[in-house]
Amino acid sequence: MTRSEGTPLHDQDLYGPGIRGRMRAMAKAANTRICMLDARMRTITAEPEKGLATAEYAVVMIAATGFAGLLVAILKSGAVKTLLTNLVKQALSV
Numbered sequence: 001m002t003r004s005e006g007t008p009l010h011d012q013d014l015y016g017p018g019i020r021g022r023m024r025a026m027a028k029a030a031n032t033r034i035c036m037l038d039a040r041m042r043t044i045t046a047e048p049e050k051g052l053a054t055a056e057y058a059v060v061m062i063a064a065t066g067f068a069g070l071l072v073a074i075l076k077s078g079a080v081k082t083l084l085t086n087l088v089k090q091a092l093s094v
Contacts, residue, residue, distance in 0.1 A: 016024065074080055 075084075
C-alpha cells in the first residue's frame, strides 16, 4: 500500500514483498547503522590530543607550583632578605 502522495507505507513496499523484501530492508537498516557508527567513531578519534593537552597543562601547573615554592624558600632566607633590604635602602637613599 502507498499513501496518496506516492510514498510507501512500509519497508516491504520499498524493497519488495515477502522475505526478500524484509531481508533487503534489514540489510539497508544495518548498513545505515554501521555507517553512522563508523562516522561517530571517526569523529571521536579525530582529535585524540584533547586529553593530552589537559595532562600537559597539569604537568606545567605542578612545575610552576614547585618553582614558586622554591622562590618563596629562597626569598625567605636570611642572606636574600639582607641583600634585598640593602638594595631597597640604597635605592631610596639616592
